[in-house]
Amino acid sequence: MKYGATVAAGDMDGDGISEIIAGGGPDPRNKAWVRIFRGDGTLIGDGFLACPEEIKYGVRPSGINLIR
Numbered sequence: 001m002k003y004g005a006t007v008a009a010g011d012m013d014g015d016g017i018s019e020i021i022a023g024g025g026p027d028p029r030n031k032a033w034v035r036i037f038r039g040d041g042t043l044i045g046d047g048f049l050a051c052p053e054e055i056k057y058g059v060r061p062s063g064i065n066l067i068r
Contacts, residue, residue, distance in 0.1 A: 010063020
């Protein structure tokens with residue numbers, strides 16, 4: 001992966017603590033993988049593709065605060 005990463009934050013699980021949302025930066029070879037991490041860097045789940053695999057150029061994630 002080149003051109004760094006794009007990062008956002010938001011409370012994705014409604015626990016009152018923001019998680020880190022990261023995706024590959026804007027490079028024509030980067031797939032649109034999104035991964036979510038706890039504040040200590042622990043990966044939550046396996047991540048997901050934001051668009052079909054053949055669409056490339058990274059991804060710009062966005063966060064939301066969920067209310068339970």
